[in-house]
Amino acid sequence: MSHLIEYEDASDEVRAVYDDIRATRKTEYINNFWKALTNHPPTLQRTWQNVKEVMTVPGELDPLTRELIYIAVSVTNGCQYCISSHTAAGRAKGMDDAIFGELMAIVATANATNRLANGYQIPVDEQFKL
Amino acid sequence: MSHLIEYEDASDEVRAVYDDIRATRKTEYINNFWKALTNHPPTLQRTWQNVKEVMTVPGELDPLTRELIYIAVSVTNGCQYCISSHTAAGRAKGMDDAIFGELMAIVATANATNRLANGYQIPVDEQFKL
Amino acid sequence: MSHLIEYEDASDEVRAVYDDIRATRKTEYINNFWKALTNHPPTLQRTWQNVKEVMTVPGELDPLTRELIYIAVSVTNGCQYCISSHTAAGRAKGMDDAIFGELMAIVATANATNRLANGYQIPVDEQFKL
Amino acid sequence: MSHLIEYEDASDEVRAVYDDIRATRKTEYINNFWKALTNHPPTLQRTWQNVKEVMTVPGELDPLTRELIYIAVSVTNGCQYCISSHTAAGRAKGMDDAIFGELMAIVATANATNRLANGYQIPVDEQFKL
Amino acid sequence: MSHLIEYEDASDEVRAVYDDIRATRKTEYINNFWKALTNHPPTLQRTWQNVKEVMTVPGELDPLTRELIYIAVSVTNGCQYCISSHTAAGRAKGMDDAIFGELMAIVATANATNRLANGYQIPVDEQFKL
Amino acid sequence: MSHLIEYEDASDEVRAVYDDIRATRKTEYINNFWKALTNHPPTLQRTWQNVKEVMTVPGELDPLTRELIYIAVSVTNGCQYCISSHTAAGRAKGMDDAIFGELMAIVATANATNRLANGYQIPVDEQFKL
Numbered sequence: 070m071s072h073l074i075e076y077e078d079a080s081d082e083v084r085a086v087y088d089d090i091r092a093t094r095k096t097e098y099i100n101n102f103w104k105a106l107t108n109h110p111p112t113l114q115r116t117w118q119n120v121k122e123v124m125t126v127p128g129e130l131d132p133l134t135r136e137l138i139y140i141a142v143s144v145t146n147g148c149q150y151c152i153s154s155h156t157a158a159g160r161a162k163g164m165d166d167a168i169f170g171e172l173m174a175i176v177a178t179a180n181a182t183n184r185l186a187n188g189y190q191i192p193v194d195e196q197f198k199l
Numbered sequence: 200m201s202h203l204i205e206y207e208d209a210s211d212e213v214r215a216v217y218d219d220i221r222a223t224r225k226t227e228y229i230n231n232f233w234k235a236l237t238n239h240p241p242t243l244q245r246t247w248q249n250v251k252e253v254m255t256v257p258g259e260l261d262p263l264t265r266e267l268i269y270i271a272v273s274v275t276n277g278c279q280y281c282i283s284s285h286t287a288a289g290r291a292k293g294m295d296d297a298i299f300g301e302l303m304a305i306v307a308t309a310n311a312t313n314r315l316a317n318g319y320q321i322p323v324d325e326q327f328k329l
Numbered sequence: 330m331s332h333l334i335e336y337e338d339a340s341d342e343v344r345a346v347y348d349d350i351r352a353t354r355k356t357e358y359i360n361n362f363w364k365a366l367t368n369h370p371p372t373l374q375r376t377w378q379n380v381k382e383v384m385t386v387p388g389e390l391d392p393l394t395r396e397l398i399y400i401a402v403s404v405t406n407g408c409q410y411c412i413s414s415h416t417a418a419g420r421a422k423g424m425d426d427a428i429f430g431e432l433m434a435i436v437a438t439a440n441a442t443n444r445l446a447n448g449y450q451i452p453v454d455e456q457f458k459l
Numbered sequence: 460m461s462h463l464i465e466y467e468d469a470s471d472e473v474r475a476v477y478d479d480i481r482a483t484r485k486t487e488y489i490n491n492f493w494k495a496l497t498n499h500p501p502t503l504q505r506t507w508q509n510v511k512e513v514m515t516v517p518g519e520l521d522p523l524t525r526e527l528i529y530i531a532v533s534v535t536n537g538c539q540y541c542i543s544s545h546t547a548a549g550r551a552k553g554m555d556d557a558i559f560g561e562l563m564a565i566v567a568t569a570n571a572t573n574r575l576a577n578g579y580q581i582p583v584d585e586q587f588k589l
Numbered sequence: 590m591s592h593l594i595e596y597e598d599a600s601d602e603v604r605a606v607y608d609d610i611r612a613t614r615k616t617e618y619i620n621n622f623w624k625a626l627t628n629h630p631p632t633l634q635r636t637w638q639n640v641k642e643v644m645t646v647p648g649e650l651d652p653l654t655r656e657l658i659y660i661a662v663s664v665t666n667g668c669q670y671c672i673s674s675h676t677a678a679g680r681a682k683g684m685d686d687a688i689f690g691e692l693m694a695i696v697a698t699a700n701a702t703n704r705l706a707n708g709y710q711i712p713v714d715e716q717f718k719l
Numbered sequence: 720m721s722h723l724i725e726y727e728d729a730s731d732e733v734r735a736v737y738d739d740i741r742a743t744r745k746t747e748y749i750n751n752f753w754k755a756l757t758n759h760p761p762t763l764q765r766t767w768q769n770v771k772e773v774m775t776v777p778g779e780l781d782p783l784t785r786e787l788i789y790i791a792v793s794v795t796n797g798c799q800y801c802i803s804s805h806t807a808a809g810r811a812k813g814m815d816d817a818i819f820g821e822l823m824a825i826v827a828t829a830n831a832t833n834r835l836a837n838g839y840q841i842p843v844d845e846q847f848k849l
Contacts, residue, residue: 105321135305145444147537147797175272176268177442179272185437190409192203196287239431277834315827362572368686398528398565399568405532405536451491564765570701577669577672639831649815658791674847691780714803
């Protein structure tokens with residue numbers, strides 16, 4: 070288990086990231102993921118920059134849809150921390166039991182049909198090769 | 200590579216599935232996935248029933264969002280057939296280069312942070328354990 | 330793509346492995362997997378030793394069941410070469426379309442329920458913790 | 460962690476599924492997996508229908524072999540809940556330490572050779588392309 | 590398959606990335622990966638920034654070791670494009686058949702023991718929990 | 720959870736493996752992985768033989784590099800036991816926070832770009848096909 074580094078014990082460069090996380094997310098809470106990445110500041114900075122851009126810069130996809138995609142990946146990979154944290158984030162953005170249930174049903178079905186396609190060695194249809 | 204079974208060569212029970220696929224999707228085209236599963240009719244029937252329910256029964260998620268989730272799983276697993284077919288389906292439902300780009304950016308970032316969470320062995324925050 | 334090394338071009342230590350593969354499998358044919366591993370003889374020797382022990386030493390599981398398990402793993406991982414070669418091996422040991430269909434149905438279902446268990450973060454029942 | 464829904468607190472449609480699980484498995488015990496899926500009744504119903512068909516409808520594969528395949532997938536994916544529950548199910552159907560050991564040996568070897576095939580980029584033999 | 594965008598057809602912001610790739614790698618060649626990501630310029634820019642930092646900024650790990658790690662991940666995931674491109678990159682940085690063979694042997698063994706640890710549900714030793 | 724078998728309770732053939740582990744690693748400590756595999760002695764013997772050869776026979780790669788590769792695979796697969804044990808082994812061989820941070824950054828980036836290559840269905844460059 071990684072050492073979790075608190076704001077008080079962090080360098081100035083790390084505090085700047087923590088401050089940006091707080092400002093971007095409009096909450097004082099810094100979750101353990103960032104406190105752990107602080108063990109390697111360049112990774113903390115790069116990862117936050119990526120997540121911030123991908124999850125918060127306005128674009129085609131709304132914030133809830135972005136969380137659903139994040140959860141779909143995390144559930145497929147079986148990453149417990151990411152499932153927990155992004156499920157919480159999704160619920161904060163409006164995901165209720167019905168939406169979560171539909172999400173899980175699609176994730177489960179896709180994981181199943183992915184293997185049927187693998188196992189039956191199905192050739193890609195010509196019209197899908199664009 | 201699996202033998203692909205055409206409508207003309209299929210049993211009545213298989214033709215019923217093909218008919219339902221055509222009616223549900225409002226297209227004559229049956230893609231290779233279903234023609235391959237026909238090698239085991241119970242799997243064809245069960246899989247189509249699952250996909251039909253999960254992808255077409257009205258619910259909280261719109262059809263495009265469902266395809267984005269399907270693609271996110273297929274890309275994470277690296278299933279070439281599923282990526283090809285669901286990318287085509289997504290485009291038919293309105294996915295353009297910008298939406299696809301945002302989707303890929305989230306999928307890539309989630310796959311990265313999943314491994315950072317694994318590697319740093321980050322404990323789940325108490326407030327995420329609900 | 331790896332260079333495939335033929336018997337004629339192989340060292341004595343590699344030829345000994347090829348000879349053992351032929352004797353164990355009762356066929357002259359050496360498939361590409363072994364010809365590619367020959368690029369690193371210690372890996373060729375160790376891998377053949379492992380596969381030979383695990384797949385051919387008499388034990389509790391019959392040869393067909395062993396191939397079914399091998400295919401289940403390969404399909405889950407999406408390894409095209411392994412799916413192709415072990416599907417061929419399975420068919421040589423009695424796997425017909427019905428058995429393959431049942432195998433794929435279980436593999437697909439297990440891949441689905443694995444993700445439902447991940448996503449719903451289901452706690453292990455006390456009685457399963459033995 | 461998901462809320463687990465007990466029989467007493469369930470709707471009639473959910474109770475019908477629980478009753479069918481009990482009748483099919485000939486045990487009063489409902490394991491946590493189903494109690495969690497109850498948070499989304501359509502997913503509960505569909506998943507039980509799939510598992511019931513795939514694992515209990517008489518076919519070519521005996522019940523123990525089906526559990527071995529289920530475990531092989533779950534171990535490859537690293538799904539803790541599924542490994543625990545299907546290992547228990549396997550043991551109830553006759554899996555002893557020797558069978559489990561052979562199963563694990565095949566799963567481990569297949570996971571290894573899958574990566575050797577990937578890494579060496581081995582072309583599929585012509586005779587495997589049927 | 591994605592449309593590959595050439596330098597001549599690219600916007601100024603994309604050309605700046607291509608120029609930086611060429612300058613950093615000291616070669617005129619832009620490989621298909623970047624030409625495909627150009628379909629979504631923010632993803633192109635972010636991904637190049639990440640790869641450049643992680644693979645070229647001087648640090649503790651030498652360039653060849655970084656490629657070996659990249660290959661280990663790509664082989665585990667079965668990403669054909671990444672295996673091909675990073676195997677080429679590794680060879681350009683000194684990876685010969687012996688090094689590649691040792692790398693593959695470790696990757697194969699780790700993938701095997703990962704599943705043995707999963708399947709046997711081995712508790713983490715107290716002394717590893719630091 | 721598997722029964723862990725101690726030296727005192729082990730057969731002579733198992734004790735011989737435990738003795739070799741101790742002699743090879745120059746420590747009295749036998750970690751839980753081996754105590755669990757003892758439930759199937761052939762798997763214990765084969766697995767130790769593989770790990771010993773791959774991780775300790777002198778070759779092109781130094782011991783720390785071998786651990787970094789092992790960790791990269793284990794983190795990609797999300798194997799908690801293997802991450803814990805090989806992180807400890809890596810630290811014993813000189814891995815500090817900076818090296819671990821660089822390793823994690825590469826593993827994260829590779830997992831991301833693997834999915835971008837999958838999703839954009841990028842064709843392998845001719846010059847990478849050797």
